[in-house]
Amino acid sequence: MRLSDLSRCFQGIIPSVIATCDAGGTPNIAYLSQVYLIDERHVALSRQFFNKTQRNLDENPLACLEMVDPLTFQAYRLRLTFLRSEKSGPLFDQMSMRIEAIAAHTGMTGIFKLIGSDIFEVRSVEKVEGFLTAAPAESPGDAPTLDGRRSEVRGLQWVSDRINRACDLESLLAAVLQALQEYFYFSHTIVLLYDEIAGRLVTIASRGYGQSGVGAEVEIGQGLIGTVARERRLLRFKNLDSDLRYSRTIRRESSETGCAEIPLPGLSDPQSVMAIPLTVGNRLVGVLVAEDRDPVRFSEWHEAYLEIIGNQIALGIARMIDRAAEEAEAAEPDPATRPLAPPTTAHAPVQTGKMAATKQHTLIYYKNDDAIFVDGEYLIRNIPARILWKLLEESQRTGRTEFSNREVRLDESLGLPPVKDNFESRLILLRHRLREKCPDLQIVSTARGRFSLQKNATIDMIER
Amino acid sequence: MSGARINRCLEHNVSVVVGSVNGAGEPSTCRALALTSEDGLSTLTVYVPVSTSRDTIANVATTGRLTVVATHPLDHHSVQLKGKAATARLAREDEASVVSRGFDGFAELLNRIGIPPRVTNAVTRWPAFAIEMRVEEIYDQTPGPKAGIRLK
Numbered sequence: 001m002r003l004s005d006l007s008r009c010f011q012g013i014i015p016s017v018i019a020t021c022d023a024g025g026t027p028n029i030a031y032l033s034q035v036y037l038i039d040e041r042h043v044a045l046s047r048q049f050f051n052k053t054q055r056n057l058d059e060n061p062l063a064c065l066e067m068v069d070p071l072t073f074q075a076y077r078l079r080l081t082f083l084r085s086e087k088s089g090p091l092f093d094q095m096s097m098r099i100e101a102i103a104a105h106t107g108m109t110g111i112f113k114l115i116g117s118d119i120f121e122v123r124s125v126e127k128v129e130g131f132l133t134a135a136p137a138e139s140p141g142d143a144p145t146l147d148g149r150r151s152e153v154r155g156l157q158w159v160s161d162r163i164n165r166a167c168d169l170e171s172l173l174a175a176v177l178q179a180l181q182e183y184f185y186f187s188h189t190i191v192l193l194y195d196e197i198a199g200r201l202v203t204i205a206s207r208g209y210g211q212s213g214v215g216a217e218v219e220i221g222q223g224l225i226g227t228v229a230r231e232r233r234l235l236r237f238k239n240l241d242s243d244l245r246y247s248r249t250i251r252r253e254s255s256e257t258g259c260a261e262i263p264l265p266g267l268s269d270p271q272s273v274m275a276i277p278l279t280v281g282n283r284l285v286g287v288l289v290a291e292d293r294d295p296v297r298f299s300e301w302h303e304a305y306l307e308i309i310g311n312q313i314a315l316g317i318a319r320m321i322d323r324a325a326e327e328a329e330a331a332e333p334d335p336a337t338r339p340l341a342p343p344t345t346a347h348a349p350v351q352t353g354k355m356a357a358t359k360q361h362t363l364i365y366y367k368n369d370d371a372i373f374v375d376g377e378y379l380i381r382n383i384p385a386r387i388l389w390k391l392l393e394e395s396q397r398t399g400r401t402e403f404s405n406r407e408v409r410l411d412e413s414l415g416l417p418p419v420k421d422n423f424e425s426r427l428i429l430l431r432h433r434l435r436e437k438c439p440d441l442q443i444v445s446t447a448r449g450r451f452s453l454q455k456n457a458t459i460d461m462i463e464r
Numbered sequence: 465m466s467g468a469r470i471n472r473c474l475e476h477n478v479s480v481v482v483g484s485v486n487g488a489g490e491p492s493t494c495r496a497l498a499l500t501s502e503d504g505l506s507t508l509t510v511y512v513p514v515s516t517s518r519d520t521i522a523n524v525a526t527t528g529r530l531t532v533v534a535t536h537p538l539d540h541h542s543v544q545l546k547g548k549a550a551t552a553r554l555a556r557e558d559e560a561s562v563v564s565r566g567f568d569g570f571a572e573l574l575n576r577i578g579i580p581p582r583v584t585n586a587v588t589r590w591p592a593f594a595i596e597m598r599v600e601e602i603y604d605q606t607p608g609p610k611a612g613i614r615l616k
Contacts, residue, residue, distance in 0.1 A: 014579070019483040019491035019531075026546060027483035027491045029533040030605075052612055066481075066493040073583040075495065075516070130515025131495075132586045 001125045003040050006067060006076055010037045013070035013295050018045070018080075020056035020063050028052050035067065036095060038119070043078070046095050047085060047116040054118075057082040063120065066128070070295070075128035085116035092117045094233075101227040101235055158183060159309055163316035168445075169424045170431075172320055173205035176313050181207060184302065186290040190265055191278075192218060192225065193286040193317070193425050197417060198382060201229055201287055204425055206265045213265030214432035215380060218287075225264075228275040229287050234310070236274045236303050262378070271295035276306055278314035285314045285321075321422055359440055359457035365389050366464050374438045384430040386414045391443075391453050392461055405449045427451070467504075470602060470615060473534030473543040474501055477569035482510055482595070483531035484523035492519040497589055498566025499534055505599050505616075508532065508545065511555055511563050511592045521593055524549040530597050533605060537573045542605035543615070547597045555592040563592055 009016070015031040022028070030053045036044040043065070047054060057063065061082035068075050086092050096114040159179045166172035173191055180186040188208035192201035203216040221230045228235050270291040278285040288310055290298070364373045371381035372388060380388065387408060394400055409416060409423055416423065431443045440457035472478075480496035494517050501508040510532050512520060524530065530549045535542040555563065571584035602616035 017481050017493050017495075017533075019485075019493040021485045021489055021491040025485055025489065025527055025529050027485045027529055027531045028546075029481050029483040029493065029531050029544060031533075031535065031540075031542070060489050062490050064491045064493050066495065070579070071583075073579070073586060077493065079490070128516050130513065130588055133588050 009067035014068040016067045023059040045118045075131040079123040080120040169320045177207040190289040194284045209265035216262040216264040272297040274298045276310040280318045362460040364462045478534040494520040514591045544603040544605040547600040550596045552595045555594040
């Protein structure tokens with residue numbers, strides 16, 4: 001029997017049990033949240049506290065590990081010999097990252113940490129014969145591998161094709177998330193892009209949630225997503241710890257108290273989460289997140305395969321961002337591409353627009369916070385907020401409603417970097433937030449590199 | 465930990481695991497079906513399936529050292545009882561209801577955390593061995609700062 005055949009047992013859904021014995025011959029039993037498969041002859045256990053199991057292993061290296069398959073409930077026994085405890089190296093880093101991600105997510109950073117990775121030689125693996133009277137009926141979700149293999153090539157082909165065909169970043173992101181749902185049945189997905197200026201990840205697209213959460217931010221190193229971005233490594237969690245779910249519930253409750261934060265989209269009761277860093281070389285482009293209520297939704301197969309898909313997506317996004325910047329740079333200036341005028345201090349109501357304005361909205365730009373509120377509700381901040389304010393000022397001053405990406409990019413007061421300014425992603429963010437919070441004010445693409453500001457209401461602008 | 469909390473290990477919905485060791489110091493595990501005590505845990509009887517307990521019964525016969533861990537699947541409240549096995553015998557017919565009650569309660573809790581009866585119904589429950597043990601030490605095994613503290 002091969003250890004790799006027991007991959008579901010290593011998912012930690014049903015805690016494994018380890019028996020050890022001290023020098024005096026008294027056995028000890030401990031539950032393990034996670035057992036790591038190293039290779040066909042070795043496993044590793046995380047050592048987070050010094051306890052009886054470790055003391056016993058120092059006296060007697062023999063151990064017995066019992067694991068249970070969460071789908072079939074079949075039990076397996078592994079006879080182990082403790083070899084060593086590692087306190088650094090690739091395995092330690094991988095195990096430590098996982099623990100740190102949970103710690104960061106639950107506010108236990110520095111307290112909940114890995115002391116060592118205990119390596120065991122597996123002397124034998126045996127199925128516990130007679131544990132089950134009969135095989136349980138097949139689970140509906142019991143064929144992920146076959147399904148995966150059927151979709152493997154087509155999925156990769158489909159995603160690549162959609163990335164190549166996308167005419168802009170927004171359609172690329174929508175196509176990728178649709179592909180993940182159609183070919184991998186990932187119903188709840190989020191893409192966050194890395195904003196180099198702010199040093200944060202910003203939600204740019206999502207699928208499968210009531211609220212898109214576009215604009216929600218995650219600090220590098222914060223929680224599971226921020227940890228994945230910092231470490232540039234994929235993380236897959238099954239059977240999420242109750243602490244993790246508890247923490248998330250608290251955060252969700254907090255986000256409903258009216259603070260100026262956009263809540264990150266997320267299921268209230270996820271059982272599995274997978275976060276994939278989107279990188280091109282050493283450059284962090286963003287993070288792709290998928291979550292599900294099924295505790296065994298994401299398998300090792302997904303992990304390996306989606307790293308390839310993640311690379312495709314990262315390349316596609318990076319290419320789209322770079323291309324937009326190059327096109328703007330190379331474009332011939334025309335009368336509409338002069339830099340926007342400097343800001344004015346007094347604002348009359350903006351009433352221009354294609355439709356008669358019968359409604360009224362008040363937009364307040366808080367300069368110190370660099371944030372805009374619409375009718376008392378948080379709308380957007382940082383560079384997208386400055387872009388919107390500039391457009392509204394220009395529209396108020398000249399009556400213009402048509403703009404080009406280039407002229408906005410040329411405006412130094414917006415604080416865009418000279419290269420790789422992510423302008424398109426900032427515009428997507430702004431467009432989404434307006435759609436959700438102020439549908440009477442819209443930014444609509446009119447041609448490549450051009451857009452119009454469409455208002456269906458009187459906009460009162462106040463600057464504080 | 466109060467006596468009442470220690471006695472939670474006797475509720476009919478706990479996960480029970482038995483640890484034993486052979487003469488060469490090789491430990492072994494066995495998932496048990498039920499746990500009872502008539503004298504406030506001075507002694508206990510733990511039931512293990514005949515089909516999966518060959519090593520455990522052999523170890524009881526040679527070293528007699530035994531550890532029983534009872535854990536609540538929902539809150540992870542856990543107690544470890546260590547001692548010496550007095551006897552191991554085939555469970556009587558009148559003890560079948562004890563085994564059923566213990567494992568059914570555990571399966572019901574598993575169902576609440578996503579492991580359906582379709583799966584747990586397949587676990588072998590009978591015939592069973594009854595291992596009677598004299599409890600010498602009791603430890604708190606609940607994850608946290610007090611894990612490993614001796615209670616009795």
